[in-house]
Amino acid sequence: MAGRLESKIAIVTGAGTGIGEAIAHKFAREGAKVVAAGLPDDPVDDVVRAIRERGGVAESFLGDLADEVDAQACVALAADAFGKIDILVNNAGVFPEIAECQDHSVEMFDYVVRNNIRSAFLMTKFALPHLRRSHGVVISTGSEAGEMGEPMAAPYGGSKGFLHAFMRSVAYEQGKYGVRALCVCPGPIDTAWTHKETGLMDAQMEKQTLAGTVLGRRGTPEEMANVFAFAASDEASFLTGTLIFADGGTTIAKGGPGEMAKSFVREQPKPTLDLKHSHDGLKGKPVENRMH
Numbered sequence: 001m002a003g004r005l006e007s008k009i010a011i012v013t014g015a016g017t018g019i020g021e022a023i024a025h026k027f028a029r030e031g032a033k034v035v036a037a038g039l040p041d042d043p044v045d046d047v048v049r050a051i052r053e054r055g056g057v058a059e060s061f062l063g064d065l066a067d068e069v070d071a072q073a074c075v076a077l078a079a080d081a082f083g084k085i086d087i088l089v090n091n092a093g094v095f096p097e098i099a100e101c102q103d104h105s106v107e108m109f110d111y112v113v114r115n116n117i118r119s120a121f122l123m124t125k126f127a128l129p130h131l132r133r134s135h136g137v138v139i140s141t142g143s144e145a146g147e148m149g150e151p152m153a154a155p156y157g158g159s160k161g162f163l164h165a166f167m168r169s170v171a172y173e174q175g176k177y178g179v180r181a182l183c184v185c186p187g188p189i190d191t192a193w194t195h196k197e198t199g200l201m202d203a204q205m206e207k208q209t210l211a212g213t214v215l216g217r218r219g220t221p222e223e224m225a226n227v228f229a230f231a232a233s234d235e236a237s238f239l240t241g242t243l244i245f246a247d248g249g250t251t252i253a254k255g256g257p258g259e260m261a262k263s264f265v266r267e268q269p270k271p272t273l274d275l276k277h278s279h280d281g282l283k284g285k286p287v288e289n290r291m292h
């Protein structure tokens with residue numbers, strides 16, 4: 001049976017770890033040829049190797065997508081390798097610091113703007129001529145934080161709010177050329193960011209975060225990848241300018257309903273993708289020039 005992304009060419013940014021690894025695997029399983037992009041010390045080559053071992057088609061791009069030259073080179077690689085681009089997923093992002101607003105450094109703010117906003121702008125700018133030819137789609141990873149705000153990480157919350165409005169603007173403006181644009185907005189996902197052992201949250205924040213979903217648990221990267229696969233497919237042809245909240249009910253939660261969720265509700269679905277870097281991200285791996 002043909003996959004839902006058969007014959008599509010997709011760029012997935014931040015594809016070495018976390019949600020991006022799952023999107024890359026899922027898209028390949030659905031028949032897309034994938035350019036997996038990430039920073040030079042992200043395990044992107046490993047993800048590409050794993051996709052190829054399962055019979056998929058993938059190429060890696062290593063570079064800083066917030067850099068104009070690198071972003072342009074990433075788009076050029078996809079177009080040269082596969083002849084066209086149908087799908088751009090702006091998923092790369094950072095969550096570098098937990099602090100009250102007055103205590104965030106300006107350097108950290110610039111780092112968030114650069115990696116969460118500038119990278120998505122550059123990739124969208126350079127991919128649009130190709131997406132207009134293919135009548136393609138650009139999907140950015142927003143967040144419930146872009147809607148609800150993110151206390152103790154206000155610059156991060158603001159950066160996701162930017163992406164929501166950015167995608168809606170692009171959707172309106174580019175719709176006449178047959179290009180769709182939207183955001184998938186996750187709640188807390190089972191990646192390195194939401195665990196006290198691998199991310200910035202302490203035990204209290206971790207507990208509050210899970211209680212702040214209706215389902216009382218993290219979503220899995222694979223559950224997010226399922227939503228991206230649908231949104232990128234032709235089945236979603238009337239979906240544009242929208243924000244898909246895939247957040248376990250975070251945006252409707254009041255008063256910590258997750259603590260009332262029965263144990264079977266809190267169980268994550270069994271994985272079907274063979275992911276190696278989604279959960280722990282870069283923990284234990286040598287990385288340079290990161291703020292976390």
Ligand SMILES: NC(=O)c1ccc[n+]([C@@H]2O[C@H](COP(=O)([O-])OP(=O)(O)OC[C@H]3O[C@@H](n4cnc5c(N)ncnc54)[C@H](O)[C@@H]3O)[C@@H](O)[C@H]2O)c1
Pocket residue numbers: 013014015016017018019020037038039042063064065066067091092093094114115119141142143144185186187188189190191192193194278281
């Ligand atoms: N984990 C969550 O709970 C959660 C919730 C809502 C939204 N999100 C969003 O999902 C996306 C993925 O998050 P994740 O949890 O998988 O984190 P992650 O750290 O595992 O993945 C992000 C990836 O993006 C890469 N990246 C960052 N800046 C880059 C740049 N300039 N160029 C190339 N690559 C770059 C990182 O190296 C990393 O591999 C982010 O945009 C994040 O804001 C995550």
